[in-house]
Amino acid sequence: MALYDYDLFTIGAGSGGVRASRMSASFGAKVAIAEELYLGGTCVNVGCIPKKLLVYASHYGDDFDDAAGYGWTVGERRVDWAQLIANKNKEISRLNGVYRKVLSDAGVRIIDGHAEVVDPHTVAIAGKKITAKYILVASGSWPVKEKFPGSEHAITSNEAFFLKAAPANVIIVGGGYIGVEFAGIFHGLGVRTTQLYRGDLFLRGFDDDIRTTLAAEMRKRGIDLRFSTGITKIEKAGGPLRATLTDGTVIEAEQILYATGRAPKTRELGLEKAGVELRVNGAVIVDEYSKSNLDSIYAIGDCTDRMMLTPVAIAEGMAVANTLFNDKPMRPGYLNVPTAVFSTPNCATVGLTEHQARQAGCDVDIYRSFFKPLRHTLSGRDERTMMKLVVDRLSDRVLGCHMVGADAGEVLQGLAVALNCGATKAQFDETIGIHPTAAEEFVTMRVKIA
Numbered sequence: 001m002a003l004y005d006y007d008l009f010t011i012g013a014g015s016g017g018v019r020a021s022r023m024s025a026s027f028g029a030k031v032a033i034a035e036e037l038y039l040g041g042t043c044v045n046v047g048c049i050p051k052k053l054l055v056y057a058s059h060y061g062d063d064f065d066d067a068a069g070y071g072w073t074v075g076e077r078r079v080d081w082a083q084l085i086a087n088k089n090k091e092i093s094r095l096n097g098v099y100r101k102v103l104s105d106a107g108v109r110i111i112d113g114h115a116e117v118v119d120p121h122t123v124a125i126a127g128k129k130i131t132a133k134y135i136l137v138a139s140g141s142w143p144v145k146e147k148f149p150g151s152e153h154a155i156t157s158n159e160a161f162f163l164k165a166a167p168a169n170v171i172i173v174g175g176g177y178i179g180v181e182f183a184g185i186f187h188g189l190g191v192r193t194t195q196l197y198r199g200d201l202f203l204r205g206f207d208d209d210i211r212t213t214l215a216a217e218m219r220k221r222g223i224d225l226r227f228s229t230g231i232t233k234i235e236k237a238g239g240p241l242r243a244t245l246t247d248g249t250v251i252e253a254e255q256i257l258y259a260t261g262r263a264p265k266t267r268e269l270g271l272e273k274a275g276v277e278l279r280v281n282g283a284v285i286v287d288e289y290s291k292s293n294l295d296s297i298y299a300i301g302d303c304t305d306r307m308m309l310t311p312v313a314i315a316e317g318m319a320v321a322n323t324l325f326n327d328k329p330m331r332p333g334y335l336n337v338p339t340a341v342f343s344t345p346n347c348a349t350v351g352l353t354e355h356q357a358r359q360a361g362c363d364v365d366i367y368r369s370f371f372k373p374l375r376h377t378l379s380g381r382d383e384r385t386m387m388k389l390v391v392d393r394l395s396d397r398v399l400g401c402h403m404v405g406a407d408a409g410e411v412l413q414g415l416a417v418a419l420n421c422g423a424t425k426a427q428f429d430e431t432i433g434i435h436p437t438a439a440e441e442f443v444t445m446r447v448k449i450a
């Protein structure tokens with residue numbers, strides 16, 4: 001008789017948990033997965049996918065405006081918010097079904113409900129105990145909202161995806177990628193948008209040229225960006241919400257969205273009682289193989305707070321499956337992880353920022369280009385694209401690529417491969433461009449600006 005009910009029990013059917021479970025099953029493991037809210041996790045339900053759909057929706061206004069320069073006459077335009085959200089919800093339900101099928105087809109048993117770790121080899125769901133040789137915690141993260149008078153009136157990204165009607169105006173608090181993306185979404189859909197951030201410039205950690213260029217572009221579009229500012233109090237008295245800012249001014253808005261970070265969702269999992277060590281913010285402490293301090297408990301994805309990105313959670317899940325059930329111990333790599341901010345316009349980045357490269361002691365050459373994209377020569381839109389290369393002078397290796405402009409994520413994905421292969425600036429220069437594209441600028445930049 002088998003010692004345990006399962007070889008692997010995964011808690012959380014999000015990006016990481018689903019991939020780890022499917023792959024483990026494909027290697028012959030007997031796998032069960034518990035999900036308490038929605039199959040596909042944050043990314044599919046309240047993250048990347050619905051966000052990108054709303055970003056697409058928000059860009060149509062620009063397209064209608066730009067069309068005039070190309071000879072088009074566009075009639076009356078109006079966005080039906082309820083229809084947009086209903087269509088988005090329908091697509092998400094379809095994806096939930098795809099996830100259920102993919103897991104079932106792989107032979108993974110899906111258990112709907114809240115799972116808790118009881119001991120190093122046992123989980124409990126609705127009072128029923130299940131044993132497993134390994135437990136994989138893939139429970140994701142949850143928005144953090146500070147508490148202050150009236151903070152209960154503010155929403156987070158979770159609720160923003162399900163608003164019944166478009167607010168006339170919105171205040172977004174937070175300067176990370178979620179806040180910046182929602183500012184573009186709301187503004188593009190006709191909502192008067194104010195974004196507040198307590199620091200002196202948003203998108204901390206991104207290259208300074210991305211941060212300043214995006215701020216300028218967002219302001220040009222009419223988004224009210226206020227840095228070094230926060231909210232001390234929110235009042236609700238029938239009409240719109242009244243927010244008192246740190247400088248004492250009061251502004252009103254129909255919705256206030258807090259996008260001030262996310263914390264690992266690990267508090268109601270019984271982990272500490274079972275002996276699993278957590279950081280102060282709740283992140284499961286793991287080694288390079290995603291193993292916790294207990295040999296039978298692994299953790300991946302947002303709940304470990306390494307890099308809160310879907311492809312990273314997936315890579316960690318694949319590594320765990322290979323390590324445990326394919327006899328191929330694997331450590332996911334975190335070097336040159338490319339990432340995009342689906343702001344308006346988009347930003348994307350891979351490798352080191354200029355600041356990081358200099359801090360690491362590198363002697364760097366900086367190549368940077370600002371230009372008006374061809375598309376806007378006729379549209380007349382006053383939007384600039386920014387591209388930047390950070391190059392190590394000694395080895396000529398390209399250390400970082402940064403971009404603000406349309407489809408920046410699509411452009412940077414290929415450059416991430418080049419960086420992973422250790423490409424030099426000379427090799428970038430030898431590469432023939434695709435003409436006429438914005439992307440070709442990355443292989444034609446010749447003038448050093450620093």
Ligand SMILES: Cc1cc2nc3c(=O)[nH]c(=O)nc-3n(C[C@H](O)[C@H](O)[C@H](O)COP(=O)(O)OP(=O)(O)OC[C@H]3O[C@@H](n4cnc5c(N)ncnc54)[C@H](O)[C@@H]3O)c2cc1C
Pocket residue numbers: 011012013014015016017034035036037038039040041042043044046047048049051113114115116138139140141157178265268269300301302303307308309310311313342
């Ligand atoms: C608004 C927003 C936009 C984003 N955009 C992007 C983007 O463009 N690109 C990108 O790469 N990343 C993006 N992310 C981040 C990305 O969604 C996460 O990094 C990714 O989903 C993490 O995957 P995960 O498997 O760790 O956790 P999740 O996908 O969050 O899955 C965890 C699952 O575990 C379940 N669970 C938790 N506890 C239990 C329990 N006790 N029992 C049973 N089930 C449980 C949860 O319900 C959830 O379904 C975005 C996030 C947000 C919020």
